[in-house]
Amino acid sequence: MNFKLIQNIAVSLLLARWRQTLVAAIGVTFSITMFITLLSFMSGLNDLLDGLILNRTPHVRLYKEIKSSDFQPVDIHSKKTKQYNFIRSIKPKAERLEIQNSAAIIKNLKTDPRVLGVAPKVTAQVFYHVGVIEITGVINGIDPEAENKLFFFNDYVTEGNFMDLKNIPNSIILGKGAAEKMLAQIGDVVQITSSKGERLSLKVVGFFQSGLQDIDNVQSYASISTTQKLLGESNNYITDLQVKLNDILLAPDVAKEYQRIYEIEAIDIQTANSQFETGSSVRSLISYAVGITLLIVAGFGIYNILNMMIYEKMDSIAILKAIGFSGKDVNRIFILIALSIGVFGGFLGLLGGFGLSAIIDQIPFNTNSLPTVKTYPINYNPRYYLIGTIFAIITTYLAGYFPSRKASKIDPVIIIRGK
């Protein structure tokens, strides 16, 4: 009802002390700016680091593991007795790493509605020849199109065109580290020997850089058929099926299910990379803690200015009460002052946070290990702006609450007598 009047009085009191209020508002602006920048930057970094692994890791990987059987012949004999057999030094029997029936499994997987896509892979242990020296390595035989669609293969091919793997027969994309050791250029022909002794000359069509040195020194990519040829295997020889799901959170369940249905090993991304999630959440936690600390400090700034204002305006408050303003009205006046400082400072803080993030986003950030990143990463998630706004309002309200209550309880008689 008399909100306009209360607003009017609040504005007048604010303007009478505009320097101090401005300082208090700048405190809020500063903390919200830092809060948003910090969270955007941290979360950008998190996304980057997670992406480093998560983008390239299948949500579920199906493969065959060579291991000894859990069920040994002697168990048949002692099946119905109460004996227990201790057998030592069991060796696995001669088995192939091939996934049996891979074509049928792929076809089946593709009909699963939870599956985004499937990329088959053949892994081969090889030696790269550098003059007379041999360097151990791994060649991944991939389907370039599927690999790019699901795992952003092109992002990591720093030179050359990844589709050449498919278009040029007997071609290879070398890991950056391996290429440097071999002094290989694009267009060169390199000699590769498989672990079975098969020897092949492959044409270099590109370089690959993942950002993880250990991988770049060892791994190279070729097409599936080239790798099969290198291994001397038929064209249905597949060692890995990389499955990407629509929802990453389903991976553990899906992995278990596939393991049962197809009777092969299946590992989900969460199990394979559990350390990354921990790192991300700890980093976010630190950002929030720092941001909230800044806001609390700003809150004390507001608390101080309001206390000072109330101390200075005791007389005015006493008059207001004498001419018919209630404690509630006085309370509202000072809460309104606190909220105005918070809203004004907070709004500038949102703009400041966006601006600072945008500036950081422009700062060059070139590192060998991250070929796709050119500037510092920023995540412009509107959520941080929302959280910042809510925090700004809550802290300023709390900062204003106690001084306002004090003001509303001022006894005009004491002030008027005191004159």
Add this chain to the structure above:
Amino acid sequence: MSQIILEAQGISKSFHDPVTIPVLKDISFTLNKGEFVSVIGKSGCGKSTLLYILSTMDTDYEGNLIIDQVSMQGKNEGELAIVRNEKIGFVFQFHYLLNEFSVLENVMLPGQKLGKYSPKEIKERAYQKLKILGIENEALKKPNQLSGGQKQRVAIARALINDPLIIMGDEPTGNLDKKNSEIVFDIFKELADVYGQSLLIVTHDNEFASRTQRIIEMQDGSIIRM
């Protein structure tokens, strides 16, 4: 018989700091509409204390206070604020204007709080009150640009804005020189005679008191003449 607008029924009050001292002892009196009454007595006899109780700002007392036929007993802080706003105009010894607002805005404040009239009407009424007090030309100045006598007249205009039932003053001329005291007294007199305004004014000035319609004299917390 004229109408009773304020009635004190056995009002007593003691301060307990550091020892219990009774300051008001069983004060009872009535005030009629249109009366111009002065309260006198030696310093420390409890005049201000009584006035703060009558103006509803002080609620810590025994006895009953009836304003405009309504008992103030059991009313909460918010309800008493409304009574002060609507029925009582208070003039202090010191001017107590809000320096953040212009003279006009100071006068308008209680009117805006009451919310009975439109903003335009409140402004017109404020000008009208300032005119009665002869200071309409100062309307747009800030209070700290005025002389002491002018400030006190602004405070009186502010007390008048809601056409209160009664105006109370605690030594409103106590801080003014002879000439300005004279002006303020003449204004009170005019308000009483011309506008029928009820006034209850505490004063040390016996000459001032002798010119009012009725004198209430206090001594050691009791009324000895009324």
